[in-house]
Amino acid sequence: MGIIIESIKIRKLKYWRFYMKKFNLAILGPMGSVGQEILKILNERNLPINQLKLLATKKYEGIEIVICGNKYTVEEITDESFNYIDILFMAVSAETSKIYTPIAVRKGVFVIDNSSAYRMDVDVPLVIPEINPDDIMENKGIIANPNCSTIIALTALNELNKFSPITKIIASTYQAVSGAGKEGVLELEEQMGKHVNGLEITPKIFTSRILHNVIPHIDNFTDNGYTLEEMKMVNESKKILHNDSIEITCTSVRVPVLRSHSISIFIETKEPILVDKAKELLSNTEGVRLMDDIDNMIYPTPLESTDKDDIFVGRVRKDIRSNGLNLWCCGDQIRKGAATNAVQIAELLISKTLHSREC
Amino acid sequence: MGIIIESIKIRKLKYWRFYMKKFNLAILGPMGSVGQEILKILNERNLPINQLKLLATKKYEGIEIVICGNKYTVEEITDESFNYIDILFMAVSAETSKIYTPIAVRKGVFVIDNSSAYRMDVDVPLVIPEINPDDIMENKGIIANPNCSTIIALTALNELNKFSPITKIIASTYQAVSGAGKEGVLELEEQMGKHVNGLEITPKIFTSRILHNVIPHIDNFTDNGYTLEEMKMVNESKKILHNDSIEITCTSVRVPVLRSHSISIFIETKEPILVDKAKELLSNTEGVRLMDDIDNMIYPTPLESTDKDDIFVGRVRKDIRSNGLNLWCCGDQIRKGAATNAVQIAELLISKTLHSREC
Numbered sequence: 013m014g015i016i017i018e019s020i021k022i023r024k025l026k027y028w029r030f031y032m033k034k035f036n037l038a039i040l041g042p043m044g045s046v047g048q049e050i051l052k053i054l055n056e057r058n059l060p061i062n063q064l065k066l067l068a069t070k071k072y073e074g075i076e077i078v079i080c081g082n083k084y085t086v087e088e089i090t091d092e093s094f095n096y097i098d099i100l101f102m103a104v105s106a107e108t109s110k111i112y113t114p115i116a117v118r119k120g121v122f123v124i125d126n127s128s129a130y131r132m133d134v135d136v137p138l139v140i141p142e143i144n145p146d147d148i149m150e151n152k153g154i155i156a157n158p159n160c161s162t163i164i165a166l167t168a169l170n171e172l173n174k175f176s177p178i179t180k181i182i183a184s185t186y187q188a189v190s191g192a193g194k195e196g197v198l199e200l201e202e203q204m205g206k207h208v209n210g211l212e213i214t215p216k217i218f219t220s221r222i223l224h225n226v227i228p229h230i231d232n233f234t235d236n237g238y239t240l241e242e243m244k245m246v247n248e249s250k251k252i253l254h255n256d257s258i259e260i261t262c263t264s265v266r267v268p269v270l271r272s273h274s275i276s277i278f279i280e281t282k283e284p285i286l287v288d289k290a291k292e293l294l295s296n297t298e299g300v301r302l303m304d305d306i307d308n309m310i311y312p313t314p315l316e317s318t319d320k321d322d323i324f325v326g327r328v329r330k331d332i333r334s335n336g337l338n339l340w341c342c343g344d345q346i347r348k349g350a351a352t353n354a355v356q357i358a359e360l361l362i363s364k365t366l367h368s369r370e371c
Numbered sequence: 372m373g374i375i376i377e378s379i380k381i382r383k384l385k386y387w388r389f390y391m392k393k394f395n396l397a398i399l400g401p402m403g404s405v406g407q408e409i410l411k412i413l414n415e416r417n418l419p420i421n422q423l424k425l426l427a428t429k430k431y432e433g434i435e436i437v438i439c440g441n442k443y444t445v446e447e448i449t450d451e452s453f454n455y456i457d458i459l460f461m462a463v464s465a466e467t468s469k470i471y472t473p474i475a476v477r478k479g480v481f482v483i484d485n486s487s488a489y490r491m492d493v494d495v496p497l498v499i500p501e502i503n504p505d506d507i508m509e510n511k512g513i514i515a516n517p518n519c520s521t522i523i524a525l526t527a528l529n530e531l532n533k534f535s536p537i538t539k540i541i542a543s544t545y546q547a548v549s550g551a552g553k554e555g556v557l558e559l560e561e562q563m564g565k566h567v568n569g570l571e572i573t574p575k576i577f578t579s580r581i582l583h584n585v586i587p588h589i590d591n592f593t594d595n596g597y598t599l600e601e602m603k604m605v606n607e608s609k610k611i612l613h614n615d616s617i618e619i620t621c622t623s624v625r626v627p628v629l630r631s632h633s634i635s636i637f638i639e640t641k642e643p644i645l646v647d648k649a650k651e652l653l654s655n656t657e658g659v660r661l662m663d664d665i666d667n668m669i670y671p672t673p674l675e676s677t678d679k680d681d682i683f684v685g686r687v688r689k690d691i692r693s694n695g696l697n698l699w700c701c702g703d704q705i706r707k708g709a710a711t712n713a714v715q716i717a718e719l720l721i722s723k724t725l726h727s728r729e730c
Contacts, residue, residue, distance in 0.1 A: 274585055
């Protein structure tokens with residue numbers, strides 16, 4: 013992709029198309045979990061949309077989707093599909109993104125890419141709107157949406173990090189099967205049906221049976237023994253926080269939860285943060301809801317955070333070391349961990365442009 | 372308990388009863404998960420048993436249990452039950468242990484207590500036979516069996532710690548429902564049946580629904596915001612390792628797994644340990660089986676470690692820091708995490724005494 017994208021001049025957001033008041037949006041991959049959620053969220057939020065196209069391969073052509081009283085018909089993707097599109101949500105695999113993103117960008121479309129294809133490219137902003145909104149200002153037509161666990165963890169840690177820079181993050185994740193797409197959900201549901209009926213269970217998309225099990229393996233392994241999923245947390249966090257010196261390590265684990273990822277996080281900060289101060293900061297963090305009242309057994313679980321946009325944080329505790337804190341967070345990885353963040357990026361693109369127009 | 376126990380003189384293991392060749396054993400709580408597993412393991416292993424009594428409250432009196440062709444009948448516990456017993460496995464709650472342990476000890480019985488009642492008492496050895504066997508030598512009649520997650524983590528780390536002392540442990544657990552006893556298993560199975568049949572689910576023993584969920588709360592909360600379960604890992608580890616300066620922090624989480632706990636562990640050691648060296652040490656650790664071959668997708672899961680005595684370790688990776696290592700371990704918390712460790716302590720009591728007799 014490098015060559016194609018790099019040949020395009022940096023586009024400032026005063027781009028001509030944004031002088032219009034309403035925008036033409038498209039979703040590539042509207043039949044997947046993230047694509048469907050983006051469609052839902054676009055209908056929930058008040059974006060200035062002129063037209064919204066759903067693009068997919070031929071096999072989905074003609075499928076009708078009704079959301080909030082609006083009917084959409086899936087169109088087959090062709091070379092002409094990107095004409096007159098302002099913002100394209102790329103809700104497909106990294107491989108597919110690498111095929112279509114350069115084509116869309118060449119046609120002047122802003123691509124918000126949900127895949128990992130361009131996240132670490134130096135000229136592609138990787139954006140969590142609550143954390144590094146200004147990063148979108150200089151781009152070559154692509155804004156990358158970070159990895160779900162990275163979004164969940166960093167959104168939770170944002171105000172703590174501003175108060176006293178985080179020097180170390182040690183994360184262990186508890187990731188839902190829907191992180192592996194609809195097939196992951198089907199696999200868990202199917203295994204549960206088989207178990208209840210006493211039938212034999214054979215894993216398909218997961219490497220082991222996921223019912224009554226946890227699997228310390230998400231995405232492919234890399235040369236250093238970490239998985240790609242774990243290295244996304246390491247590398248993407250540094251890019252989003254503009255901090256190469258932060259020490260991050262992660263163990264990513266699949267658990268038999270349908271939706272919403274949980275993360276057990278240990279952090280060290282430059283200056284110690286007292287628990288009460290940490291709770292105050294968390295309760296004032298944009299996109300975060302503090303659920304930490306152990307006297308009343310209040311702490312987040314993935315079930316409670318399902319279908320919500322907020323990241324839920326609890327179990328805030330001081331480590332033995334004066335500058336260490338433990339916390340537990342849960343977030344819907346399809347909403348804030350993917351679709352909501354992507355729509356927020358679109359809103360940011362639009363509002364920053366509208367704002368600059370008014371100046 | 373303190374007063375009663377402290378009044379008894381320290382018993383060296385050259386105690387008269389051990390001059391006999393075969394021993395009278397008893398299990399208090401033979402109907403619970405751990406009690407039943409102790410019975411099973413005593414039948415699997417070659418202990419010099421003269422008589423094995425199963426003691427319980429009146430409601431279980433007369434129940435017959437057949438294991439390995441041996442039939443046992445549960446007896447009601449009375450003040451006379453402990454007469455002529457050499458070793459008593461206490462497989463009951465801390466509250467019940469506090470009632471019966473002092474009575475048994477006064478009758479000259481060695482109690483191997485599986486509960487948390489006496490673990491942190493200064494004159495009660497807390498023993499993992501692979502790690503601190505000699506600690507059993509000075510006792511006042513009680514040997515405490517550590518918390519399950521503590522046994523699993525420390526057994527895994529034993530040779531690493533001997534090679535280069537561990538200075539820091541950060542653990543996040545993935546604990547099976549059977550850690551909450553048979554009721555925990557029943558609750559998950561019942562919720563699964565209800566889910567498959569579309570019925571409403573109401574949590575009973577867990578604070579939230581456990582099906583399709585994970586709950587960051589095991590045992591009661593303490594004043595510092597940690598749970599008792601988390602503090603057991605912290606305090607018991609220091610006692611077992613005879614190391615008060617080791618920094619330990621833990622987040623204990625219940626997951627919808629039937630049996631076998633998993634732990635994501637980050638350690639820092641005094642001197643760095645290279646990954647290859649760590650794997651060599653782990654493959655030579657007593658009670659540990661290294662399962663770490665990511666090229667062939669080999670790593671432990673709780674399902675694979677169920678019903679095994681070994682602790683399975685994999686995903687060994689170097690942290691960014693030169694003295695940090697990540698690893699993932701799974702162990703059957705009812706076997707090595709409880710019953711097997713208790714039987715190993717009994718074996719140790721017997722063999723150390725038999726050995727001293729031969730001298």
